[in-house]
Amino acid sequence: MEPHYPLFYVFHFYLFGVIALASAVAFVTRKSPVAAALWLVNTMFSLAALYVMLDAQFIGVMQVLVYAGAIMVVFLFVVMLLNLGHPSELAAARSLGWRLAAGLVGLGLLSEIMIIIRAKLPEQLIVPRDFNEQQLEKLNAVGTVAAPLFKDYLLAFELTSVLLLVAIAGAVILGRGRTVRAR
Amino acid sequence: MLAESLALTAALFIIGVIGVLVHRNAIIIFMCVELMLTAVSLTFVAFSRFYGTAGQVFVVFAMTVSAAEAAVGLAIIIAIFRHRRTINLQDINLLKG
Numbered sequence: 001m002e003p004h005y006p007l008f009y010v011f012h013f014y015l016f017g018v019i020a021l022a023s024a025v026a027f028v029t030r031k032s033p034v035a036a037a038l039w040l041v042n043t044m045f046s047l048a049a050l051y052v053m054l055d056a057q058f059i060g061v062m063q064v065l066v067y068a069g070a071i072m073v074v075f076l077f078v079v080m081l082l083n084l085g086h087p088s089e090l091a092a093a094r095s096l097g098w099r100l101a102a103g104l105v106g107l108g109l110l111s112e113i114m115i116i117i118r119a120k121l122p123e124q125l126i127v128p129r130d131f132n133e134q135q136l137e138k139l140n141a142v143g144t145v146a147a148p149l150f151k152d153y154l155l156a157f158e159l160t161s162v163l164l165l166v167a168i169a170g171a172v173i174l175g176r177g178r179t180v181r182a183r
Numbered sequence: 184m185l186a187e188s189l190a191l192t193a194a195l196f197i198i199g200v201i202g203v204l205v206h207r208n209a210i211i212i213f214m215c216v217e218l219m220l221t222a223v224s225l226t227f228v229a230f231s232r233f234y235g236t237a238g239q240v241f242v243v244f245a246m247t248v249s250a251a252e253a254a255v256g257l258a259i260i261i262a263i264f265r266h267r268r269t270i271n272l273q274d275i276n277l278l279k280g
Contacts, residue, residue: 028202137213167251174258
């Protein structure tokens with residue numbers, strides 16, 4: 001089913017996977033929101049590298065631009081705005097019993113997902129081995145995403161713009177203070 | 184590489200879940216939710232490698248949703264901070280029975 005991969009590819013795949021995992025662990029153990037955000041950016045970058053290795057070059061670029069660039073900057077903006085950058089008692093984690101319970105929930109979920117991903121995948125759905133290369137050659141990296149986006153999923157794409165509009169309006173209404181209304 | 188990607192997705196998702204449960208800072212909890220969303224995007228990309236490229240379109244949608252969610256969620260956090268002067272989720276218990 002899976003094609004044979006050269007050692008160079010496998011090594012870098014595991015390298016970026018380990019970087020992503022280690023950064024995620026470092027992210028979740030930080031007390032300071034700024035340090036956590038920067039570790040999360042590191043995770044996003046490694047995931048972008050994995051996307052490129054999985055033949056999704058455009059998605060990898062979007063990952064860097066949208067997640068590491070835009071979303072994390074918004075998070076850091078809010079941290080700066082609310083002056084929360086210093087680790088305080090406010091940023092402390094929950095009690096030990098709560099942490100143990102969280103670990104147990106995590107272990108249970110992890111074993112559940114690990115069992116699910118062992119499921120047999122339907123062989124008839126698997127595309128031919130050089131399908132992605134053909135798509136890339138025919139439509140190039142952007143067209144591979146854009147062609148189905150503007151043909152098969154056009155309605156969903158248009159609805160996404162409505163979602164973004166609602167999100168912008170909601171953020172403005174929630175974010176503005178009472179001072180605006182008083183004017 | 185499909186099995187490795189799925190295992191990595193599961194691990195990242197669980198790290199996000201544990202972060203949501205353990206932390207009390209609303210902003211860090213929010214970042215954990217973002218980590219979970221990104222982890223699931225890796226599943227879409229990995230499957231698109233073997234089951235056709237349509238999975239990448241879903242990653243674009245997931246990214247849009249997570250951007251919208253970040254905007255609204257951070258606006259809510261700012262509004263809560265303006266009223267209560269805290270973002271510690273244990274102090275925000277007005278709806279607790």
